[in-house]
Amino acid sequence: MLKLFLEIWNEREHISQLTGKPLVYPNNPKWHWQFAHILGKNVAPKWKMNKENIILVTPEEHEKQEEHPAFLELQLEMKSKYFKQFGIKKTI
Secondary structure, eight states: HHHHHHHHHHSSSSSSSSTTOOOOOOOOOOOOGEEEEEEEETTTTGGTOOGEEEEOOOOOHHHGGGGGGHHHHHHHHHHHHHHHHHTOOOOO
8 A cells, every 4th residue: 555655645736635734744654644545445445556546635634534525525426436337236
């Protein structure tokens, strides 16, 4: 996961994709908490390593991501893509 997180970190702006707040840098012990799966690893294991399924958020936002309206919108969008890609007809 570290390699994937570093790729995402190098490709994206270092701000929360939910609120625009600045993120902590890699030397911070909470750095890895800034990578949030839109569809959880247990729910969508085939997308655990999919960059599109991971957003950058502050460590505090990660703890309460499912309370954020923008996150819930992303979840609906990603569920649709996931269902379509894998031919799933039911909802998660």
